[in-house]
Amino acid sequence: MERKKLDIGLYGFTGCNGDQLVIVHSEDKLLDFFGAANIKSFSLAKSDNDESALDIAFIEGSIANREQAEHVKHIRERSRMLVAIGSCAVYGGIQSMHVKPSWEERFKKVYGNNKLDVRTPTPSLPVGEVVKVDFSLPGCPIDADQFFYVFGQLLRGQTPAMPDYPVCAECRWKENECLLLKGIFCVGPVTAGGCQAVCPSHNLPCLGCWGPVKEGNADSHIALLKEKGYSLEAIQNRMGMHAGAGIPESVKKLLGA
Amino acid sequence: MREILVEPLARVEGDGGITVRIDGDKIKEVSFNVLEGTRLVETLVVGKTPEEDVSIACRICAICTLSHRYAALRGLEKALGITKLPPKAQLMRTLMHMGEFVESNSLHVFVLALPDFLGFPSAIAMAGKYGNEVLKALALKKYGNKIMRLTSGRMIHGENPTIGGFGRYLDRTTLLELKKEAQEQIEFAELGVQLVGGIDIPSYFEKETVFMCCEPGDGEFGVMGDQIRISDGKTVPVEEYRSLTNELFSPHSAAKHCLYQGKPYTVGAIARLNNLGDRLKGRSLKLYEKYWNKRWLKNPVFNNLAQAIELVWCLETIPVLVDAILEIDEDPALVKPSRMDGEGVGAVEAPRGTLYHNYRLKDGLVAEANLIIPTGQSLEDIDKYLRIAVEELLKQKADDQKIRMQCEIIARAYDPCISCSTHMVRIERV
Numbered sequence A: 001m002e003r004k005k006l007d008i009g010l011y012g013f014t015g016c017n018g019d020q021l022v023i024v025h026s027e028d029k030l031l032d033f034f035g036a037a038n039i040k041s042f043s044l045a046k047s048d049n050d051e052s053a054l055d056i057a058f059i060e061g062s063i064a065n066r067e068q069a070e071h072v073k074h075i076r077e078r079s080r081m082l083v084a085i086g087s088c089a090v091y092g093g094i095q096s097m098h099v100k101p102s103w104e105e106r107f108k109k110v111y112g113n114n115k116l117d118v119r120t121p122t123p124s125l126p127v128g129e130v131v132k133v134d135f136s137l138p139g140c141p142i143d144a145d146q147f148f149y150v151f152g153q154l155l156r157g158q159t160p161a162m163p164d165y166p167v168c169a170e171c172r173w174k175e176n177e178c179l180l181l182k183g184i185f186c187v188g189p190v191t192a193g194g195c196q197a198v199c200p201s202h203n204l205p206c207l208g209c210w211g212p213v214k215e216g217n218a219d220s221h222i223a224l225l226k227e228k229g230y231s232l233e234a235i236q237n238r239m240g241m242h243a244g245a246g247i248p249e250s251v252k253k254l255l256g257a
Numbered sequence B: 001m002r003e004i005l006v007e008p009l010a011r012v013e014g015d016g017g018i019t020v021r022i023d024g025d026k027i028k029e030v031s032f033n034v035l036e037g038t039r040l041v042e043t044l045v046v047g048k049t050p051e052e053d054v055s056i057a058c059r060i061c062a063i064c065t066l067s068h069r070y071a072a073l074r075g076l077e078k079a080l081g082i083t084k085l086p087p088k089a090q091l092m093r094t095l096m097h098m099g100e101f102v103e104s105n106s107l108h109v110f111v112l113a114l115p116d117f118l119g120f121p122s123a124i125a126m127a128g129k130y131g132n133e134v135l136k137a138l139a140l141k142k143y144g145n146k147i148m149r150l151t152s153g154r155m156i157h158g159e160n161p162t163i164g165g166f167g168r169y170l171d172r173t174t175l176l177e178l179k180k181e182a183q184e185q186i187e188f189a190e191l192g193v194q195l196v197g198g199i200d201i202p203s204y205f206e207k208e209t210v211f212m213c214c215e216p217g218d219g220e221f222g223v224m225g226d227q228i229r230i231s232d233g234k235t236v237p238v239e240e241y242r243s244l245t246n247e248l249f250s251p252h253s254a255a256k257h258c259l260y261q262g263k264p265y266t267v268g269a270i271a272r273l274n275n276l277g278d279r280l281k282g283r284s285l286k287l288y289e290k291y292w293n294k295r296w297l298k299n300p301v302f303n304n305l306a307q308a309i310e311l312v313w314c315l316e317t318i319p320v321l322v323d324a325i326l327e328i329d330e331d332p333a334l335v336k337p338s339r340m341d342g343e344g345v346g347a348v349e350a351p352r353g354t355l356y357h358n359y360r361l362k363d364g365l366v367a368e369a370n371l372i373i374p375t376g377q378s379l380e381d382i383d384k385y386l387r388i389a390v391e392e393l394l395k396q397k398a399d400d401q402k403i404r405m406q407c408e409i410i411a412r413a414y415d416p417c418i419s420c421s422t423h424m425v426r427i428e429r430v
Ligand code: SF4
Pocket: A014, A015, A016, A017, A018, A019, A060, A061, A085, A086, A087, A088, A089, A093, A094, A139, A140, A141, A142, B059, B062
């Protein structure tokens, strides 16, 4: 018996659209993708969008104004499942970075006392702080193969298995020479795998764009960072750069501080 | 009161919309709205190292991630006293930049814009009737992505292009493969120009404007330079960009708008071809000569055709670049900064127009940043052309559907990049 095609929507909130583009850029899989499910809404790629009940809503970007918060709540209400894609949606992204001064002060610096009449800006939040998220796929941007794997599993009603090891594991599989040993500051030990250790493979340090690795799965790698004497603060700053404001706390936990 | 709202404007990158308000036969408002949430990127990079800045700044936009990276690298390198890169590093930067032009122009021309003219809601829907063209266009875009992926390290936001050069260079086999593919793709790119060139472009909203782009400075057509070429005949050093891009706040858009001497202006492929098109050579010159005419100076919808011609130029340029890279065996080491304090302005052409990254460094950290993004520069002109179009359409007693459609075509022709435009913000000097 042929399975009923699932109704899917893809939405972009505040970010760079990189995750939606990773999907659009997967030309070989794109026509199949449009064929495997009923893509009801995908405003980056088409204009005849239908905003009704969905089986799965994929959300890219963080929530950075009141209207976006309303919109994502509305999507949540009519979706069976909601999946956050990309570090902006999952962690809040660069725009949720932990910096000083406060968001209000920085906003004022940029826009002065002017008021926008089209939108009500707010500090940027991960999607999960506004609505319930059923599944999170981090990455900045997400990895195409990982997305299509997750998509396939969800279509079949299964829970996708995500890497629970740090970037270091992938880096070692690639037999790279460790940058920490060369005195270069790399946060691969505390960063979730999934990128295939792309930066270290180009002789460049990991900057943490995939967000933190799961607790308890990188102890031996983390020991490496500690051994090299990098401070908790330096690691938190690095990790907090690409992923959001909550990252420093999770890094603290990882490092057992 | 008649109200026509296009929200969201589909098939553009980011969250944008168009508002048209009409009272009787009078226009109350016509505006292109940037609705995207703000990210305040310029405030995020303060206190960061140059390497960190590059990694944050490129995330402003996924389509033009490499243009942002390139402009940031140039601005920061100037500030760090790195005035010249080894030839191989410079050639690789140009190659990566070409990859982005191929990706972005083909995405916009064939996937985002063309469906309007052929009457389809999306390129996927077009595939039924234009299957062959859609597949070939996707293959061309994929080729652009491939160059971006290989030169930058991954499809989007790759870190390989870094301060002072590249983390890793491409091997001979890969380079030769890229060259061969450029030669194979060029035929379709030429067909693409004919396809887009065959479309009737309405003339009722035509009006003169000002065009700006980077001046390569070597007498050749190009997409980067340290001077800005303006269609009024002036050439201005990029350091003086503030005098060209006076920013102003507009309540209907989260992006700041720009004016040149109090007047709206346009950037992007159409500006480049209007200002520098006669410097093209070979096949792209032939196409330029065949299709360029004075209407281009008045009608932004020709931007689609300009982008299509640029695609041919890119595919002619890539093999030349590859040959030049192949002549240099040794991979140069990263150039080291000669100072830790300084200021620099980097300007490159992003596919949608001139992009400026201005940084001031203090003790090796970013003290101040100012970024001027292409779509923000064209916003006043987008509003202007939308208004003229609506005025004319009202005279013709057009219905809402027609007004809506024409407005979408004009706004989309600019290839607006809305993620980018929300960073069109200025920080006062502290
Ligand atoms: S997670 Fe990264 S790629 Fe995705 S929208 Fe945010 S900045 Fe862009």
